Amino acid sequence: MIRLKPLDQQVLVVTGATSGNGLATVEQALRRGASVLAVARNEDALAELAARLGVGGGRIATYAADVADPAAVEAVAAAAIATFGGFDSWVNNAGVGTYGTLEQVPLDDHRRVFDVNYFGVLHGSLVAARHLRGRGGAIVNVGSILGDRSIVQQGPYCATKHAVQALTDTLRMELEREGAGISVTLIKPGAIDTPFPEHARNFMDQPPRLPPPLYTPEVVADAVLFACAHPRRTLYAGGGGLLSSLLAQAAPRLTDKIMELTGKTLQQKPGDPGIAARRDNLYEARDDDLRGSLDVHARGSSVALQGQKLPRPMLALALGAGAAIVAGLAVRARR
Structure with missing residues (x-):
C-alpha cells in the first residue's frame, strides 16, 4: 500500500524550478x-530564488543541472541527500520546445527536445x-494534454509528451x-501562461503564443503538490485542456x-514577440520568470482540477458524466 507524508513533512526535488510551472511549484x-531542492540550468535565477524564498525561513536549497545529462541528475539526488537527508517526492518538470513544422525543425533540435x-x-x-x-514516496511527471492530442507547429514537443505518458505508465x-510503495502521477496541463512561447525555438514567421483558454502556473502547482501527498494516476490541470482531450x-x-x-x-501573436532576453532556451538558459510577458488572460483556478x-468513486461518476456530454456534442458535430 502507498502511504505518502503530508506535504509539510516532505522534501521535494523540483526540476525546471526557475520558470513557469516549476517556479510556481517551488513557491507554493x-x-x-x-522543504525543496530547486533544480534548473539557470544559475543566476537559482541564486535569486534562494535569496528571495529563503528569507522567510523557507527550507530551500538549489542545484544547477541540465536534466539531459544523467550524471547531473545523479548528482541532484546526492545533493538532496547531503542537504536534507533524502527526499520524499521528485517532480520531473523541466522542458523545452520548438514552434514550426516537422520539416522546419532541424534533426538536432528534435533530438534536443527529446x-x-x-x-x-x-x-x-x-x-x-x-x-x-x-x-515510499511520489514521482510526479509533468506531461501535457498534447500527450493525448498532438497539435500542429509543436510536433517534437507533442511527441515527447506522448512518450512521457508511455514512460510514466510503464514505470x-x-x-x-514489485510493491515498491511509490506513487507515480502524470500531470497534464492545458495551456498555461508561462514563458514557454518565448523560451521555445521559433521557426514560424510570427511570434508564438499558446492557444486559449490559459491558466496561471499556480493551477499546475496545485495539481503537482496534491499528487505529492495523494496517490493519483493522472491529473488534468485546467478544464479547457481536459475538454479538448475528451473531444479528441x-x-x-x-x-x-x-x-x-x-x-x-491560434499559436501566433503578430507584433508581440515578448521579452527578447527570454527567446530560445533550447540549448542555453535564458531569462526566467513565473509568467509569460505576452498580453493574455489567464484563469487563476480550475474547477475541473x-x-x-474528490474521492475516487465520486470522481469516476463525474468523469463518466463529462465523457457522456462530450460524446453527445461530438455526435451533434458530425450531423
Missing part, C-alpha cells in the same frame, strides 16, 4: 511548509525510484508489480480538421 511548496523532455524524465524517474524504493506498472478521443478526425484550419493561427481531487 514552501508556503505549505515543505533529450530534455523524455530522457530528462527517464533519468529523474529512475534515480528517484532507486532512492524511494521500499521507503507505474513496474513499481506496483471522441471525434479524432473532427479534431484533426479543426487543428488544420485554426492550429497555426478541484473535481479530480
Whole structure:
C-alpha cells in the first residue's frame, strides 16, 4: 500500500524550478511548509530564488543541472541527500520546445527536445525510484494534454509528451508489480501562461503564443503538490485542456480538421514577440520568470482540477458524466 507524508513533512526535488510551472511549484511548496531542492540550468535565477524564498525561513536549497545529462541528475539526488537527508517526492518538470513544422525543425533540435523532455524524465524517474524504493514516496511527471492530442507547429514537443505518458505508465506498472510503495502521477496541463512561447525555438514567421483558454502556473502547482501527498494516476490541470482531450478521443478526425484550419493561427501573436532576453532556451538558459510577458488572460483556478481531487468513486461518476456530454456534442458535430 502507498502511504505518502503530508506535504509539510516532505522534501521535494523540483526540476525546471526557475520558470513557469516549476517556479510556481517551488513557491507554493514552501508556503505549505515543505522543504525543496530547486533544480534548473539557470544559475543566476537559482541564486535569486534562494535569496528571495529563503528569507522567510523557507527550507530551500538549489542545484544547477541540465536534466539531459544523467550524471547531473545523479548528482541532484546526492545533493538532496547531503542537504536534507533524502527526499520524499521528485517532480520531473523541466522542458523545452520548438514552434514550426516537422520539416522546419532541424534533426538536432528534435533530438534536443527529446533529450530534455523524455530522457530528462527517464533519468529523474529512475534515480528517484532507486532512492524511494521500499521507503515510499511520489514521482510526479509533468506531461501535457498534447500527450493525448498532438497539435500542429509543436510536433517534437507533442511527441515527447506522448512518450512521457508511455514512460510514466510503464514505470507505474513496474513499481506496483514489485510493491515498491511509490506513487507515480502524470500531470497534464492545458495551456498555461508561462514563458514557454518565448523560451521555445521559433521557426514560424510570427511570434508564438499558446492557444486559449490559459491558466496561471499556480493551477499546475496545485495539481503537482496534491499528487505529492495523494496517490493519483493522472491529473488534468485546467478544464479547457481536459475538454479538448475528451473531444479528441471522441471525434479524432473532427479534431484533426479543426487543428488544420485554426492550429497555426491560434499559436501566433503578430507584433508581440515578448521579452527578447527570454527567446530560445533550447540549448542555453535564458531569462526566467513565473509568467509569460505576452498580453493574455489567464484563469487563476480550475474547477475541473478541484473535481479530480474528490474521492475516487465520486470522481469516476463525474468523469463518466463529462465523457457522456462530450460524446453527445461530438455526435451533434458530425450531423
